Every structure is written in structure tokens, then in C-alpha cells.
Amino acid sequence: MAERYSSFEPKGTRWLLQRLTAAFLVVVLAFHFMTLHFVNHAADVTFAGTQMRMQQPGYFVTMVAFGLTATFHGVNGVYNALVNQGIEGTGKTAVKWVLIVAALLLGVQIIRVATVMAGVSIA
Amino acid sequence: MSQSYDRGLIEDFGRWTEFSAGMWAWIFHKFTGWVLIGYLFTHIAVLSTAMSGPEVYTSTLQGLEALLIVRFLEVGLLAVAVFHILNGVRLLFVDLGVGLESQDRSFYASLVLTGAIVIASIPTFLAGAI
Numbered sequence: 001m002a003e004r005y006s007s008f009e010p011k012g013t014r015w016l017l018q019r020l021t022a023a024f025l026v027v028v029l030a031f032h033f034m035t036l037h038f039v040n041h042a043a044d045v046t047f048a049g050t051q052m053r054m055q056q057p058g059y060f061v062t063m064v065a066f067g068l069t070a071t072f073h074g075v076n077g078v079y080n081a082l083v084n085q086g087i088e089g090t091g092k093t094a095v096k097w098v099l100i101v102a103a104l105l106l107g108v109q110i111i112r113v114a115t116v117m118a119g120v121s122i123a
Numbered sequence: 124m125s126q127s128y129d130r131g132l133i134e135d136f137g138r139w140t141e142f143s144a145g146m147w148a149w150i151f152h153k154f155t156g157w158v159l160i161g162y163l164f165t166h167i168a169v170l171s172t173a174m175s176g177p178e179v180y181t182s183t184l185q186g187l188e189a190l191l192i193v194r195f196l197e198v199g200l201l202a203v204a205v206f207h208i209l210n211g212v213r214l215l216f217v218d219l220g221v222g223l224e225s226q227d228r229s230f231y232a233s234l235v236l237t238g239a240i241v242i243a244s245i246p247t248f249l250a251g252a253i
Contacts, residue, residue: 109167110167113171
């Protein structure tokens, strides 16, 4: 049996980006869960501990890339799920722009929060 | 190799008893995806308390972790995330044309492995709350 139930047109750009971001997220999400639930217990998280982690350049870059990639993967997934449900015309255009604006706002907020956590001030 | 397949109207949930394993995998992946994107916005909102000062961030996170319902929600989030990851890996293999004949079994394996990981993680997630 070789049935496929994908929301995407195979080989499209959104299809490819969803797969590439998924491959990255699989690794980083597992790392994130391990770091903040098993290595460090979530109940013991403090700003000082968060800042110590976020001041390591590699961790900072990984977490920002994680947030931005997750944002794209999530929004792209929602858009394609709605297209798959049959949304079209004005509704499709409206959904697209609402998701783009939401993703941009979330992306900016992720960077702002990350810099505050790292103790970096950006004007 | 990609081949088209007329899956019929999956949106017609009235015929859910006819759904195959692949259909359920599709539905679960969509459901867990919606939960995860919703959680991402919530998670960043909570972490944004860092912008109000270190004390607000620490007290907010520790205050939430002190609530038993939050611990159970975290277990639910783990279940959702683990299934989305495992089924996502399964989908990547399917897209690469690997294991096409084992799609049903790999879906069941994703469910079983998700259950095992979540059950094994419950003590860690509930530690200190009960």
C-alpha cells in the first residue's frame, strides 16, 4: 500500500521547505525538551539560569533559529492545511496575509525576548 | 516515486469508521500541528515576561509550574510533540520513498513509541507537584 495523504503539492517550494525545516526541528525540539525538562527541571528555571544558557553564543543562535524555524513550519503547515480543506479566493488571500503578519510579529518578539534573556540591549 | 491517490473526502468525518491507518496518521499529524502552533504563541507570550524584569519571569514560570494542571498539560504537550516528531520522521521517510510498504506498521510504531516515552516521562514531569 503506497497511499499518500499530504497537504502539499509534492515537489513545490512550500513542500520542500516544510520538510527541510522539519528535519531541523526534529533534532532541536528533542534537544529543547531534554534540556529544559530532564537536564534542567522546568520548575527550577530562573532568569539567571536562562541568561546563563542564552549568553552562550551557540545556544543563543540555536534557540533563535529554533523559534524562527518553528514559526515558519507552523504557519506554513496551517496555511497548507487550510488550502487542503478547500479554502480559496478572498478567504485564502486573507488567511495568507493574517498568517504572514502573525508570523512576522512572532518572529520579531522571539528575537526581542531572546536578546533580553541574553542581556543584550538592542536599540 | 510519487503517485496520485484519490483519498476521497477525508473532511467527511462521518465515515471515520472507514478511515485507514494512513488517514488517522494524517488527522493526528494535523491535530498535533494545530496544538503545537497554538502552544508556540502561548510559550513566547509567557517567556515575554522576561521583558518585565528577571523577578517577573522567574515568579511567572515557577508560579505556573506550581500548578498541577500545568504539569498535566505539559505531559499532554509532550505526547503531542513526540507523536508529531515521530510521525514527521515517518513522513520524511515516506517522502524519500523509504518503507512505503510499511506505512501502517510505522504509524502504529509511532503511537506505541509515543505512549512509551510519555509514560516513562510522567515521573519527571510531575516531580515536586504531587
